[in-house]
Amino acid sequence: MNKTHHEVVEDADVRLTDALVNGNTCALKHLLHPNAVYTNPHGEVFSGAQNLPVNNPYMYRITLMQTLERSISFFNNVAVVTAIEKREGLFMDIPFSGLYSTTRMWKFNRHWQMIAATSVMI
Amino acid sequence: MSLTHTQIIDEAEARLIQALIFNDIKSLRRVVHPEMVFTDESGQTYIGIEKIPYLNPSVLSLHGREIRSRNITFFTNIAVVNCVEKRTGAYLNILFEREFRINRVWKFNGRQWQLIAATLVLLPEVASEKQCSYK
Numbered sequence: 729m730n731k732t733h734h735e736v737v738e739d740a741d742v743r744l745t746d747a748l749v750n751g752n753t754c755a756l757k758h759l760l761h762p763n764a765v766y767t768n769p770h771g772e773v774f775s776g777a778q779n780l781p782v783n784n785p786y787m788y789r790i791t792l793m794q795t796l797e798r799s800i801s802f803f804n805n806v807a808v809v810t811a812i813e814k815r816e817g818l819f820m821d822i823p824f825s826g827l828y829s830t831t832r833m834w835k836f837n838r839h840w841q842m843i844a845a846t847s848v849m850i
Numbered sequence: 851m852s853l854t855h856t857q858i859i860d861e862a863e864a865r866l867i868q869a870l871i872f873n874d875i876k877s878l879r880r881v882v883h884p885e886m887v888f889t890d891e892s893g894q895t896y897i898g899i900e901k902i903p904y905l906n907p908s909v910l911s912l913h914g915r916e917i918r919s920r921n922i923t924f925f926t927n928i929a930v931v932n933c934v935e936k937r938t939g940a941y942l943n944i945l946f947e948r949e950f951r952i953n954r955v956w957k958f959n960g961r962q963w964q965l966i967a968a969t970l971v972l973l974p975e976v977a978s979e980k981q982c983s984y985k
Contacts, residue, residue, distance in 0.1 A: 765923050765930050771951030771971040773932050775923065801887050801897055803957050803966045806928060808887045810895045829893030831969050833955055835925055844923075844930045846953045846969035850893040 737800055737807040740840045741832065745793050745813075748782050756782065760842050761835065767846040769828065792816040796827075807834040812850070826850070859922055859929045859956055862963045866954075867915060873907045883957070883964040891950065891972040912939040918949065927958040934973065949973040 731739070740759060747755035760777040767773050774780050781788040797812040809832045816825040826849055833844040853861070862881055869877040879899070888902050889895045896902045904910040920933035931954040938947045955967040 761925065763923055763925065765932055765953075767932065767951055767953050767969070767971060769971065771934070771973045773921070773951070775921070799895070799897065801885060803883065803885070804959075806955075806957055806966065808955070808967045810887060810889060810897075812893075827893075829889055829895060831887065831889050831895070831953075831967060833928075833930070833967060835928055837926075843925045843928060844953065844955060846889070846971065848889060848891065848893040848969065848971055 733802060733807070734800055737802075737809065737834055737840055738798065740834065740842075741798065741800075741809050741811070742795075744832075744842060745795065749790050749793050751782070751785055751789070753783070758839075764842055765844045769847050769849040788817070788819050790815055790817040805836040807836075807840065808832075809834065855924060855929070856922055858963060859931060862956060862965075863931060863954070866965060867912075870905075870912050871914065873905075873911075875905070878905070881963075881965055883959075883966045886965055887967045889969045891970045910939060910941050912937060914938045929956040929958075929963065930954075931956065948975070 743755060744759045747759060762777050764777045765773065765775050766780050768781065792815065794814040795811050796814060799810045801808045811830050813828045813830055815828055829848045829850055831846050832842050834840045835843045865877060866881050869881065882899050884899050885897065886899055887895065887897050916936040918934040918936060920931065923930045933952050934949060935952055936949050951971040951973055953969045954965055956963045957966045
């Protein structure tokens with residue numbers, strides 16, 4: 729049975745979350761637009777998938793990413809996912825843990841790719 | 851002369867901020883998609899322009915803003931604007947002056963660019979600015 733757009737984007741969002749935790753660079757390359765823009769909770773901006781913190785596991789590593797709430801809004805070929813996430817990991821070898829409100833923008837171009845994301849610490 | 855996409859987004863952004871400062875709801879509805887997704891600096895998300903409490907002038911009154919930096923990335927019919935803005939105003943009648951990292955996503959709907967999502971991140975107060983504000 730064909731999936732709805734909602735299910736497809738939700739699947740992509742789950743796969744992205746898994747890839748972030750597992751450091752699956754192949755999946756990340758598929759799911760992230762090469763020019764993706766990420767704003768972290770400190771207001772720092774990273775432009776380009778290659779420059780995202782997740783691509784530097786020595787500096788930033790997520791060990792747990794649990795989605796507590798997820799909402800998806802559609803604007804034709806764009807989907808805006810807002811999620812409340814529990815994250816645990818290491819930043820410069822220092823453990824961190826917290827709740828984050830994350831907004832991820834997905835754009836459809838043959839397949840759904842994340843083009844922008846912002847995380848806010850709750 | 852035709853405008854570039856960057857100039858069009860610049861103009862749309864200027865119209866949006868003017869509408870916010872002057873509480874011009876009519877202009878705001880022209881540039882903002884009715885189902886826009888807004889996440890404030892505390893991580894609270896509002897879906898739909900009618901749900902955003904900050905558009906009520908008794909809640910938030912924006913007096914001015916200065917753009918400290920701005921970058922626009924285009925994804926065909928999507929523009930992602932990332933900027934640092936110093937905003938002054940009153941929140942629940944309490945004056946504030948803070949810098950925010952703001953991410954705004956614009957979508958071209960075939961006729962015009964409309965704001966579909968925005969996220970605010972509060973930037974830490976800079977020590978030197980803090981000292982100035984105590985003077």
